[in-house]
Amino acid sequence: MTAPLTAEDRAILELEGPTVVGHTCKVITLGPGAPTAAALHAAVSRRLAGAPRLAWRLSGPSTEPEWCVDPSFDVREHISETRSTAELDSVALRAEVARLFEQHLDRRRPLWRMDLLGPLMGGGTALVWRLHHALADGTTAMRLARSVLWDRRPGQPAVRTSPPVTHAADDVRRRHHLAGLIEREFLPSLRRSPFDLPIGPDREIALAETALSQLRTAARSLAGATVNDAVLAVLAGALRTWMLHRHGPIHRVRVKVPVSLQNESEPAGNRDSFFCVGLPLDVPEPVARLRAVRRETALRKSRHDAQEMAEWLDKLGRASPRLRRWCSELQAAPRSFALNVSNVPGPRQDVSVLGADVEAIHSIAEVGERHALRVAVVSVGDRLCFGLCGDRGVIVDLDVLAGAIDDEAAALVAAAGGTGTGTARQGRAGVGR
Numbered sequence: 001m002t003a004p005l006t007a008e009d010r011a012i013l014e015l016e017g018p019t020v021v022g023h024t025c026k027v028i029t030l031g032p033g034a035p036t037a038a039a040l041h042a043a044v045s046r047r048l049a050g051a052p053r054l055a056w057r058l059s060g061p062s063t064e065p066e067w068c069v070d071p072s073f074d075v076r077e078h079i080s081e082t083r084s085t086a087e088l089d090s091v092a093l094r095a096e097v098a099r100l101f102e103q104h105l106d107r108r109r110p111l112w113r114m115d116l117l118g119p120l121m122g123g124g125t126a127l128v129w130r131l132h133h134a135l136a137d138g139t140t141a142m143r144l145a146r147s148v149l150w151d152r153r154p155g156q157p158a159v160r161t162s163p164p165v166t167h168a169a170d171d172v173r174r175r176h177h178l179a180g181l182i183e184r185e186f187l188p189s190l191r192r193s194p195f196d197l198p199i200g201p202d203r204e205i206a207l208a209e210t211a212l213s214q215l216r217t218a219a220r221s222l223a224g225a226t227v228n229d230a231v232l233a234v235l236a237g238a239l240r241t242w243m244l245h246r247h248g249p250i251h252r253v254r255v256k257v258p259v260s261l262q263n264e265s266e267p268a269g270n271r272d273s274f275f276c277v278g279l280p281l282d283v284p285e286p287v288a289r290l291r292a293v294r295r296e297t298a299l300r301k302s303r304h305d306a307q308e309m310a311e312w313l314d315k316l317g318r319a320s321p322r323l324r325r326w327c328s329e330l331q332a333a334p335r336s337f338a339l340n341v342s343n344v345p346g347p348r349q350d351v352s353v354l355g356a357d358v359e360a361i362h363s364i365a366e367v368g369e370r371h372a373l374r375v376a377v378v379s380v381g382d383r384l385c386f387g388l389c390g391d392r393g394v395i396v397d398l399d400v401l402a403g404a405i406d407d408e409a410a411a412l413v414a415a416a417g418g419t420g421t422g423t424a425r426q427g428r429a430g431v432g433r
Helices: 007-015 037-050 090-101 138-148 171-186 212-223 227-245 286-302 305-319 321-331 398-415
Strands: 002-004 023-030 056-059 066-069 079-088 112-120 125-132 203-211 253-260 272-279 339-344 356-364 373-380 383-391
Touching: 023 090, 023 138, 037 079, 037 112, 037 138, 079 090, 090 112, 090 125, 090 203, 125 138, 138 339, 138 373, 203 212, 203 356, 203 398, 212 227, 212 286, 212 383, 212 398, 227 253, 227 272, 227 286, 227 339, 227 373, 227 383, 227 398, 272 286, 286 398, 356 373, 383 398
Parallel strands: 079 112, 253 339, 339 373, 356 383
Antiparallel strands: 002 066, 023 125, 023 356, 056 066, 112 125, 203 383, 253 272, 373 383
16 A cells, blocks of 8 residues: 655655754653563554554655555554663753754655653653654644554543534635735744754753643733633743844844644644734733734734635645745745744543553654754643754753743743642753743
8 A cells, every 4th residue: 555645755755865854853761660662562453453554655856756565564663762871850851852853754654653761860761762853744643643653542532523614605715815925924033033044963852841721821811812822821921021032133034934724524634724923022021912912923823824824835745836936935934934843732531642641742743954953742631841952063051931921821821820839840850840
């Protein structure tokens, strides 16, 4: 069986090079009783039928690559375990995650790998799962985790599916809106981003965590905002703190926000779009920043910017692949956006892996050429986890940014009358500054 790569798959493969890896990474913190590599081999093998793409590898010529089932696939080649003589604290764990993240996946095999690292300080193990973005986007990665990793528990609520997006058939309105959309998304910034520098192959990782329910409640009560609005507002405040720490200029920073267009009834893979939002770093007050972000995202959502962008680029690609590539290159330029900020819903309930509780899931996504910082957010139960990835030669004091995320989330909760975000289990290797 072979399957052609989608345009999105091919575009991701083409981005990979000596200084850029093509995979994402999930750092899954497991509590006491974490499985061994051998137990994980057996469990993933038993459930692989529910995630057949994990046995796919690249084949065909480089000009027309395709997916095929690896006839020699052996799950034992994709799962390994490294036990340290001393417990891994936060610094040591993040260094190990960065070391693994920098390594390219072997294209001769299915493009994923799991590494068990431990013991962590305070007990437990970290499961570091690298998964090539050409094989799966963030939403697909969570579906694959549900298929092969999370223990199945009876009585859990069914996953809700999203209805298909429809648009009014008013062609005049659509044309006017499309003109505005192109201006909003492709008009370059007049200012250079602080992350607009050449990158190398070395990465720095930082992690932060906050309580999802408290942040959701605060966002709703303060501004009628969503969790994603709160994520962007928290990041705006954290970037402001980081820029002040570096004595840099404070001005708005434009970020790219991926939007998943997937539905549970559709095949897994890469299907997403985006819109861009200016983060108000120049606004000093946290609630005012949240309200400013909410106004911008509400406008993008009301006009279906992400869906319109995906449809327009798809039609453009069919009419003129060369013009489609030119538009993609223009949109990826450092003046089009400063950094990518993704937020993927994870399991709504607490989950476990072979009996070991999942205490946190941090997603790490790769930076890009002249985009030296990347932020990825994923939830699990009542925890909202931020993963920061920066080019080591460009981004310094990444821990300052991670710590400021904790502080900004706490400030929003306090402004709404809360008592704190319950962010950190101090001393856990996978969490905090």
